[in-house]
Amino acid sequence: MAARDTERAQQQIDEIEALSSIYGDDWCVVDEEEKIYCIKISDCLDQPKWTLCLQVILPPGYPTAEPPIYQLNAPWLRGQDYTDLANSLEEIYVQNLGESILYLWVEKIREVLVEKAQSSDPEPGIKKTTEEVDEGDGDDFLLDYEPIQEDQMKMLNCMTSESQEDEELPPIHHGNPITDRRSTFQAHLAPVVTTRQVKRVLEKLYENKKIASATHNIYAYRIYCEDKQTFLQDCEDDGETAAGGRLLHLMQILNVHNVLVVVSRWYGGILLGPDRFKRINNCARNVLVE
Numbered sequence: 328m329a330a331r332d333t334e335r336a337q338q339q340i341d342e343i344e345a346l347s348s349i350y351g352d353d354w355c356v357v358d359e360e361e362k363i364y365c366i367k368i369s370d371c372l373d374q375p376k377w378t379l380c381l382q383v384i385l386p387p388g389y390p391t392a393e394p395p396i397y398q399l400n401a402p403w404l405r406g407q408d409y410t411d412l413a414n415s416l417e418e419i420y421v422q423n424l425g426e427s428i429l430y431l432w433v434e435k436i437r438e439v440l441v442e443k444a445q446s447s448d449p450e451p452g453i454k455k456t457t458e459e460v461d462e463g464d465g466d467d468f469l470l471d472y473e474p475i476q477e478d479q480m481k482m483l484n485c486m487t488s489e490s491q492e493d494e495e496l497p498p499i500h501h502g503n504p505i506t507d508r509r510s511t512f513q514a515h516l517a518p519v520v521t522t523r524q525v526k527r528v529l530e531k532l533y534e535n536k537k538i539a540s541a542t543h544n545i546y547a548y549r550i551y552c553e554d555k556q557t558f559l560q561d562c563e564d565d566g567e568t569a570a571g572g573r574l575l576h577l578m579q580i581l582n583v584h585n586v587l588v589v590v591s592r593w594y595g596g597i598l599l600g601p602d603r604f605k606r607i608n609n610c611a612r613n614v615l616v617e
Contacts, residue, residue, distance in 0.1 A: 339385050342427040349572040368436045370444035371568035377440040379404060391425045412439060434569050441568055496527050502614035507606055509595025514610035519548060519587045528587055541591040543567040545607060547575035548587040570607055577608050583615055
């Protein structure tokens, strides 16, 4: 019994650490001793129209024997909306008995928020998602160069305190494009051992006009720090809600490190729903295997 309790406690610790790294500032520890946490979830807009706070308490038997105790907090969430969402979370729990499910819960809630945002008028200034890739040129990336866009790199500019001296640009491998309902996905991979190299690879990719014009350039990287025996990792959605976190989660599951994976998506005008995450991860998995 004690061994089982220890295993459950470690599972909770591992899940909390993963969620904290994926959601960053949106993840909040309310009470460490009582295992109470709060996750702020919003739709994919720069200025979200729909937000919700998921508060959870992890009982001692979670995840193998007890479900999380949860509360959904949002001023607009009431009546049938609350019932439908609660039923969806309970269905996820039943389908994944004994497994860690908080990530699945958060992303299910986010999908609901995204659907609500898409069903109403878009906010002005939101990044358009109507770009379509020209048919027949999905693998043509030998184009003229243009400077990297500042907004794509603003996070990376303050991401590292390492030496800013130029480092050798790692080789970049381009995976085979995947097309689904006129949306095209392509993964790019480079070996990296410093965040400076991450920045250099992203700069090089964005010099390519076609990659720079993609609707989304989702990326994630994991670097193993030998001296500290820890992982330096981060991800970016680039407007494709939760895609970066899912990509990083895939890399964690596959236990890959010292690598940067970027997945470009050119939106073709037809919404793919959750299938888009499958395409993104399939691209990433293929390029990692190659």
